[in-house]
Every structure is written in structure tokens, then in C-alpha cells.
Amino acid sequence: MSPVDFRSSRQGTICIASIDDVRPAAEALRDLAKEIGNFQVAACANIASKSPMMDAQGHALASAVFGWPGSKDQWWKKPLLALSSPLTFACRYESEPFWVNAKGIHTRAPNPLLDQIDLSHFRDEVNAKAVIVVPVHLPFGQIGVVSFSLIDDRSEDLSREFELYADVLEYQARRFITGYSRVASERHWIPRNCRLSKREVECLRWAALGKTDVEIAMILGRSCATVRFHIHNAAMKLEAVNRSQTVFKATQLGYLGSVAVSAACGHHSPA
Numbered sequence: 001m002s003p004v005d006f007r008s009s010r011q012g013t014i015c016i017a018s019i020d021d022v023r024p025a026a027e028a029l030r031d032l033a034k035e036i037g038n039f040q041v042a043a044c045a046n047i048a049s050k051s052p053m054m055d056a057q058g059h060a061l062a063s064a065v066f067g068w069p070g071s072k073d074q075w076w077k078k079p080l081l082a083l084s085s086p087l088t089f090a091c092r093y094e095s096e097p098f099w100v101n102a103k104g105i106h107t108r109a110p111n112p113l114l115d116q117i118d119l120s121h122f123r124d125e126v127n128a129k130a131v132i133v134v135p136v137h138l139p140f141g142q143i144g145v146v147s148f149s150l151i152d153d154r155s156e157d158l159s160r161e162f163e164l165y166a167d168v169l170e171y172q173a174r175r176f177i178t179g180y181s182r183v184a185s186e187r188h189w190i191p192r193n194c195r196l197s198k199r200e201v202e203c204l205r206w207a208a209l210g211k212t213d214v215e216i217a218m219i220l221g222r223s224c225a226t227v228r229f230h231i232h233n234a235a236m237k238l239e240a241v242n243r244s245q246t247v248f249k250a251t252q253l254g255y256l257g258s259v260a261v262s263a264a265c266g267h268h269s270p271a
Contacts, residue, residue, distance in 0.1 A: 014172050016179025023055035026065040029146075029176050033169070037161050039132070039148035041066045043173075045180050047088045047143050053180060085125055086117050091135035091145045097170045099162040101130035106159065129156035132166060134173040138181055140252040146173035191239050194253065200234040201255050203227050208247045208256045 013028035015021070026043075033039035043061065045053050053061045062068045090098065090105055093113040099106050102122040105114045123129065128149035136144035148169055150158075196204070206216045213231075217224045231243060240246040250256050 014175050014179075016176070016183055019056045019183045022053075022061070022180055022183065023057075023059075023065060025176055025179065026053075026055070026061045029172055030066055032172060033148055034151070036168070037148070037165050038151050039169075040068075040151045041146065041148060042068070043144075043146045043176065044088075045142075045144045045177050045184065047091065047145060053184075086119055086122060087126060087131065087133055087147060088143075088145060089117055090114055091133065091143055095135050095137050097132065097134045097162070097166045099130060099132045099158045099166075100126075101156045101158070103156075106162070129153055130158045132158055132162055132169060134170045136174050136177040138178065142181065144177035144181065146177060191237070194237050196234055196237060196250065196255055197230070200230045200237075201250070203230040204234055204247055204250045205256050207231060207243065208251065 014025045014032075016025045026041075029043075030041050033041050043053055043066065055061060055064065086105075087100065090100065094105075094107060094111055096108055098108070098114075100119070100122075102119050104119065105111075105117060107114065126149075130149070132148040134146045134148075136146065138144060146169075202220065203216055206219060211219065213224045213227045216222075216227045220227070231246065234240075234250065235243070235246040238246055238249040240249055247256070
């Protein structure tokens with residue numbers, strides 16, 4: 001085995017510009033994975049969605065391209081997979097590639113959030129001794145995942161394969177999932193060109209932490225009416241129907257995330 005160059009001849013093939021490119025891109029990813037490490041691909045563009053990834057003709061990529069058997073064990077048809085699989089669970093807390101077996105989740109840098117994930121039923125839940133996993137965190141809170149397992153399932157130690165191939169698998173997996181999500185999306189959840197003001201964001205940051213209008217007014221030294229005014233304006237811009245949805249959409253756009261976390265950790269100023 002030897003390291004793989006990013007500038008593969010398949011690089012352009014895996015790029016997806018329209019729905020008609022989905023199947024050729026999936027085939028290119030399948031062939032690349034098999035060629036470099038004898039890997040089989042499993043891909044999911046959105047772990048929160050029950051809809052499997054499909055080509056332009058409506059064929060499920062899992063069986064039609066990636067070669068998973070069309071039997072009762074079709075993992076892409078299991079509605080509780082995102083809630084039960086340790087792989088999808090780990091992808092909620094990690095954005096870098098990792099490899100995993102029944103003994104643990106192995107990342108490039110320590111991530112304590114992964115230490116408590118139950119791997120006692122790993123083999124039954126994942127159907128492989130070990131897999132390399134590429135999380136793909138997309139706009140608006142969507143999470144995709146591509147996993148690579150050995151076709152012959154001969155080893156439970158993928159440390160060497162991970163060292164050699166993780167970079168190129170990550171690069172091509174991200175291109176595939178982001179391209180697919182772009183052409184397969186049917187509607188926009190967030191209004192276009194939505195810009196929140198500094199005051200609107202400031203109020204929503206505290207609302208995201210569960211503060212009431214009275215509490216926010218005290219923290220910011222403003223009146224309750226002013227706080228309600230800013231939150232209402234933000235709701236109008238985000239086309240939200242209530243306070244909860246306003247906070248949700250603002251979070252999806254990245255206005256609140258990091259500041260909300262720091263405030264929750266004890267920093268009292270959200271600025």
C-alpha cells in the first residue's frame with residue numbers, strides 16, 4: 001500500500017453538477033475505494049432523513065451502485081439507524097475522519113465526547129469488523145456520512161489504511177455528499193440573503209440559552225419591549241412562525257453556535 005494522490009483522474013468524475021451526474025459520481029467513488037484499499041462504500045447524505053440516496057432514475061445507490069445486498073438487511077431502509085448506529089452518533093460530535101472497531105473510536109485528535117459511545121454491539125449494528133468514517137457537516141445543520149469497510153472484512157485494525165488513505169477518502173467523500181445534497185435538495189429552509197443585525201443576534205444568543213425577555217433585558221440593559229422588538233424583527237427576516245423556530249433557523253445559519261457554547265461554559269458576555 002502507498003499514499004494516494006488527491007489529483008486522481010477520477011477527481012472530476014466525482015464532481016456532481018446535476019442530478020444526472022449522481023450515478024457516474026457514485027460509480028467513480030465506488031471504483032476509487034475498491035482500487036486503493038478494497039473498500040466497500042456506504043453513503044448517507046442526511047442522517048436525519050429516511051430517504052436513501054438515489055440516482056436520476058430513482059434507484060437506491062446503496063444497492064444499485066455500492067453493491068449492498070437487496071435483502072431484509074437493507075441498512076438504508078432502517079428508520080432508526082440514525083438513532084441506534086454508533087457511526088451516525090459519532091458523526092454528531094466529530095467532523096474529522098476517524099476509524100472505529102469494537103474496541104474504540106480512533107481519531108486524529110482526542111475527542112472526549114466520543115468516549116462514552118456504546119460499542120458493545122458494534123459488529124451487529126455496523127456489519128463490519130472495522131470501518132473508516134468520513135462525517136460531512138453541511139449548511140443548515142445537515143450531517144452526511146460516508147463509511148468505508150473492507151470488502152473481505154478480514155481485519156479489525158484499519159490504523160494503517162487510515163493513515164494512508166483517510167485524506168483522499170475524505171476529500172472525495174465530501175465532494176460526493178456536498179454535490180449530491182446540492183442537486184437533490186427540493187426546497188430552501190432558510191430565506192435567501194438573510195442578514196440579522198448585531199442587536200438581533202445578541203438577543204437571540206441569550207434566547208438560545210433559555211433566557212426570557214425579562215432576563216435578556218436585564219443582561220443587556222434594555223427594556224423588554226426593545227428585546228421583543230429585535231426578536232420579532234429576526235423572526236420576520238427568517239420567516240419563522242415563533243420564537244423557537246427563530247432561534248433554530250438562526251442557529252442553522254451559524255449566528256449563535258459558538259457564542260452560545262461559550263456562554264453556557266460560564267462566559268457571561270455573548271459579544
